[in-house]
Amino acid sequence: MTAIAVPPAAAVGNRTMSPAEYGSWAAEVRRLADERGAVVLAHNYQVPEIQDVAHVTGDSLYLSRVAAQTDAREIVFCGVHFMAETAKILSPDKTVLLPDHAAGCSLADSITAEQLREWKAEHPGAVVVSYVNTTAAVKAETDICCTSSNAADVIRSIPADREILFCPDQFLGAHVKRVTGRQNISIWAGECHVHAGISPADVRAQIAAHPDAEILVHPECGCTTSVLDLVSSGDLPAERTRVLSTGGMADAAAASTAAQVLVATEIGILHQLRSLNDATEFIPMNARAACRYMKMITPAKLLHTLRTGEGAIDVDAGTAARARRAVEAMIAIGEPGRGGE
Ligand code: 13P
Ligand code: SF4
Numbered sequence: 169m170t171a172i173a174v175p176p177a178a179a180v181g182n183r184t185m186s187p188a189e190y191g192s193w194a195a196e197v198r199r200l201a202d203e204r205g206a207v208v209l210a211h212n213y214q215v216p217e218i219q220d221v222a223h224v225t226g227d228s229l230y231l232s233r234v235a236a237q238t239d240a241r242e243i244v245f246c247g248v249h250f251m252a253e254t255a256k257i258l259s260p261d262k263t264v265l266l267p268d269h270a271a272g273c274s275l276a277d278s279i280t281a282e283q284l285r286e287w288k289a290e291h292p293g294a295v296v297v298s299y300v301n302t303t304a305a306v307k308a309e310t311d312i313c314c315t316s317s318n319a320a321d322v323i324r325s326i327p328a329d330r331e332i333l334f335c336p337d338q339f340l341g342a343h344v345k346r347v348t349g350r351q352n353i354s355i356w357a358g359e360c361h362v363h364a365g366i367s368p369a370d371v372r373a374q375i376a377a378h379p380d381a382e383i384l385v386h387p388e389c390g391c392t393t394s395v396l397d398l399v400s401s402g403d404l405p406a407e408r409t410r411v412l413s414t415g416g417m418a419d420a421a422a423a424s425t426a427a428q429v430l431v432a433t434e435i436g437i438l439h440q441l442r443s444l445n446d447a448t449e450f451i452p453m454n455a456r457a458a459c460r461y462m463k464m465i466t467p468a469k470l471l472h473t474l475r476t477g478e479g480a481i482d483v484d485a486g487t488a489a490r491a492r493r494a495v496e497a498m499i500a501i502g503e504p505g506r507g508g509e
Contacts, residue, residue, distance in 0.1 A: 183216050185467065193467055194221045200474035205241035206265075208470070209234060211251060212414040213436035213462040218246045218470060225440065227415030228254075228300050229315040233499055235259055244473060245481075246465045250276045253304050256481045257491045258499075264481040267469035271461045273301055275388070278358030279336040281305035287333060291354065294331040297322055299340060300498065301360070304483045306335075307491035313498040316340060316387050317413035320347045321501050339363065343387040343411060346396070362459045363388035366432050370454040371395055374430050375404070378451060382426040383409045384417045386433035391453070395432070414440075421445050434459045 183190060198221065201208050209231050210222035219225045224234050228251060235243055235255035242263045245252035250273055252266035284306055288296060298310040299319070307313060314322040323344050326332060332350065334341040336358030345353050366389045375383070375398075383404065385395050392411060398404040410420060414437050421429065421441040425448075431438060432453035441450045473479050483491070 185217055190217060197221050197471060197474060204474065206244050207238050207240035208244045208246065211247035211462065212440050213434045213459055214246050214465060215463060216439040217467045218465060219439055222246060227317055227413045229317045230415050232258060236499060246470060248273045248461050250301055250303060252481045253483055254300060254495060256483050257304060257488050257495055260488055265473050265479045266481055267473040267479055268464045269479060271464040273461055275301040275337055275358055275360040276303055279306055279356055281309050284309045284335065291331060291333055294333045295326050296333045298335050299337050302336060304487050304491045307494050308487045310494040313494045315413060317415055318501050319344045322498065323348045323350055325501055337388055339390060339392055340387045343392055360388050362434050362457050364390040366391050366454045366457050368394035374453050378428050378430055381428040381430045382424060383430045384420055385411045386414065387411050389432045391432060417441065418444060421450065424448050434462065436462060
């Protein structure tokens with residue numbers, strides 16, 4: 169891999185390190201990554217220092233595409249376990265390192281492979297669509313995965329007469345059903361504790377306090393339906409209200425000319441949005457919406473991983489081969505940008 173210069177310390181947001189500490193830590197991260205032939209990938213919910221030092225920061229689909237295509241020898245994944253596992257499934261010959269294996273996901277925990285097998289047995293012939301926030305074992309039982317940025321396109325790719333089982337996120341499931349108009353979709357009742365906690369009451373309070381703000385909502389949010397109901401009733405202007413993946417939010421933020429934007433998703437994204445546009449004020453819909461799993465990846469743990477090579481992800485070959493079909497089918501669908509609806 170070619171050495172890339174250490175990224176500058178962006179003058180925005182919530183760093184816990186001083187500029188000098190950041191500078192020497194970031195230089196060491198990039199030096200070790202070059203030495204190992206590693207690419208550092210970071211999800212948009214990571215802490216600011218990690219978003220800034222990573223070679224690539226983005227949403228789930230974008231990072232999966234990078235993991236599938238990189239020519240680096242190693243992938244150091246700053247995100248949660250299912251994301252690193254997906255990178256390993258896509259690049260089985262590469263070493264994939266996750267700085268803390270305890271970084272799980274409450275949404276991925278909401279369905280097991282055994283539960284999915286039982287559900288499939290009740291619906292013979294149905295096409296199984298699983299959100300990428302699932303374990304490798306669940307992906308191995310899946311026909312096609314999706315992320316928040318291509319879920320509607322994935323559903324549209326399935327013949328209209330086929331029954332669909334969608335798991336595990338009930339709010340994303342309800343959203344794709346609404347967007348695609350498909351009725352023959354059964355939806356698993358799983359949820360992410362962070363996004364489910366962004367409530368209709370939060371939305372009402374923040375809209376009342378910021379009546380002219382643009383609104384960006386992640387489709388995993390418990391408030392998605394209420395926001396779209398406000399659009400349907402004419403209480404919110406449709407042109408100022410969008411349901412997007414975190415990558416779609418980054419694109420929308422970069423292009424926004426609004427004075428204020430209300431953001432309904434995990435609060436780590438705010439650093440990315442503020443870095444992309446410092447003329448707009450980005451305000452969380454719920455300032456307590458932090459994912460404790462994403463925050464388990466700390467600057468110190470990233471450095472430790474790069475120094476020691478500890479934290480390799482292993483997926484057994486049989487499971488990986490079955491899961492790969494579903495993940496590769498997902499990667500082939502949707503625009504290869506940083507994310508959209
Ligand atoms: P995206 O970045 O794909 O929108 O996913 C959000 C998420 O919750 C990942 O855990
Ligand atoms: Fe999982 Fe929710 Fe955390 Fe995303 S924010 S990693 S869906 S628990």
